[in-house]
Amino acid sequence: xxxxxxxxxxxxxxxxxxxxxxxxxxxxxxxxxxxxxxxxxxxxxxxxxxxxxxxxxxxxxxxxxxxxxxxxxxxxxxxxxxxxxxxxxxxxxxxxxxxxxxxxxxxxxxxxxxxxxxxxxxxxxxxxxxxxxxxxxxxxxxxxxxxxxxxxxxxxxxxxxxxxxxxxxxxxxxxxxxxxxxxxxxxxxxxxxxxxxxxxxxxxxxxxxxxxxxxxxxxxxxxxxxxxxxxxxxxxxxxxxxxxxxxxxxxxxxxxxxxxxxxxxxxxxxxxxxxxxxxxxxxxxxxxx
Numbered sequence: 001x002x003x004x005x006x007x008x009x010x011x012x013x014x015x016x017x018x019x020x021x022x023x024x025x026x027x028x029x030x031x032x033x034x035x036x037x038x039x040x041x042x043x044x045x046x047x048x049x050x051x052x053x054x055x056x057x058x059x060x061x062x063x064x065x066x067x068x069x070x071x072x073x074x075x076x077x078x079x080x081x082x083x084x085x086x087x088x089x090x091x092x093x094x095x096x097x098x099x100x101x102x103x104x105x106x107x108x109x110x111x112x113x114x115x116x117x118x119x120x121x122x123x124x125x126x127x128x129x130x131x132x133x134x135x136x137x138x139x140x141x142x143x144x145x146x147x148x149x150x151x152x153x154x155x156x157x158x159x160x161x162x163x164x165x166x167x168x169x170x171x172x173x174x175x176x177x178x179x180x181x182x183x184x185x186x187x188x189x190x191x192x193x194x195x196x197x198x199x200x201x202x203x204x205x206x207x208x209x210x211x212x213x214x215x216x217x218x219x220x221x222x223x224x225x226x227x228x229x230x231x232x233x234x235x236x237x238x239x240x241x242x243x244x245x246x247x248x249x250x251x252x253x254x255x256x257x258x259x260x261x262x263x264x265x266x267x268x269x270x271x272x273x274x275x276x277x278x279x280x281x282x283x284x285x286x287x288x289x
Contacts, residue, residue, distance in 0.1 A: 012037060012288050016063045027052060030066075037287065038219040040254035043073065067284040070253055074280040077256035080264045081277070082237070086207045088120070088166040090174045090199050093239075094192060094229055095213035097180030100241035102131065104213055104267060105175050106138035107275035112173050113142050120171040122162035123148035124155040124195060125179040135177050141272070145169060155179065159195050163202035174203075189228070196234065211264065213239045216249050223254050230259050237264035240278075250287060252278075 012033050015026075027048050034044035050069045051057070057065055084091070091108065095101045102125075109119045121144050123132035132148040139146040147162040159176060166174045176199075178192060199208055212235045214222040229235050243249050243266050252263045263278045 016060065016288070022051070022054075022057050022062055034250065037250035038254070039070075039250035040220060040223070040257070043250075043253045043257050046073075046257075063288050067281065067288055070284040070287075071280045073253060074256045074262070074284075077260050077262040080237070080262045080280065082209055082264055084173065084207050084209065086205060088171045088174050088203060089207040090176065090203060090209070092176045092178065092196060092199065092208065092210045093213060094178050094210060094235070095180060096225060097128070099180075099213045099215040099218075100267060101180060101213040102134055102138070102177055103270075104239055104241060104265075104275065105135065105177055106142060107267070107272055108175055108265075109138060109142040109144045110272050111275060113144065117172040118170060119144035120162060120166050120169065120174045121146040122159055122174060122176040124158045124162075125177045126151060126153045126155050126158065127179045131177070131179075144175075145171065155191060156194055156198055159198045160202060163199060166203065192229075208236075209264075210234055210236050211239050212237070212261075213241060214251075214255075216240050216243045216251065219251050220254065222251050223258060226255050226259055226261065230261060235259075235261055237262055239263075239265040239267070241267035243268050249283070252283065 015030060015033060031044045031048045034047060035041055047066060047069050051062065051066060054065060093101050093105055105121065109121060112119050119142065121135055121139050123135045123146060125131040126149060129151065136146055136148065147158060147165050149158045155178065162174055162176065176195065178195065179188065196210065212226055212229045214225060226238065238255055238261055240249065240252060240263055255261060255263065266276055266278050268274050268276060
């Protein structure tokens with residue numbers, strides 16, 4: 001994550017060389033900087049308390065130990081690997097408007113097509129003007145099939161038709177685009193629950209990942225969204241976008257600690273290839289540079 005590493009310099013990077021020993025001044029400064037990096041107060045406090053129990057650590061040793069502590073917290077949330085072993089497998093993308101959800105779908109479509117997978121996109125965002133057209137452009141660019149209805153149609157009907165098309169066309173991966181919805185709109189959350197039930201009924205036994213797309217630049221506000229979506233839809237993983245544009249990607253540690261939901265993918269740029277599997281160790285080490 002070269003771009004991420006470059007962005008993080010200056011927030012935590014100089015701390016480990018600036019202090020000659022691990023004392024309370026160092027630990028206080030470290031806790032403050034972790035909070036500024038949006039790890040959350042509780043995560044920062046727990047990490048610093050764990051370091052406090054270590055004896056005779058110096059500079060690079062402290063840095064390595066802190067990375068180890070942060071990674072251990074992430075690993076408790078589960079595997080970052082996508083679980084898509086059935087044919088077809090389904091990915092339902094959820095999240096509020098403006099986080100990069102549709103663009104992430106396009107990147108995912110390209111990623112799977114390069115693996116030789118047959119991808120079917122489902123335009124279940126029938127509320128946002130031109131949402132289906134935008135997804136159609138991604139389908140053309142990545143060689144994917146697409147199922148779409150008219151604007152204002154029933155999202156459940158689109159998902160139903162997409163499931164049928166997946167069976168008929170032998171699709172490997174179905175990626176469902178859902179309406180960007182505010183986390184305080186209960187009716188839209190109920191609709192999301194309905195969509196997941198349709199997938200379960202029409203494609204019984206199919207692996208289904210429900211991926212919540214969060215904008216890394218929103219910091220702790222992203223955690224509030226994650227809590228609401230997890231309650232409504234059974235989120236199985238997080239996609240963190242715009243990671244190259246923030247010094248506050250530490251929110252991933254709060255998400256893992258609070259929800260027990262793993263970060264599975266990260267967006268590190270605007271290009272179609274700038275989507276990567278999440279590596280907790282690489283992430284933690286880069287953040288501490």
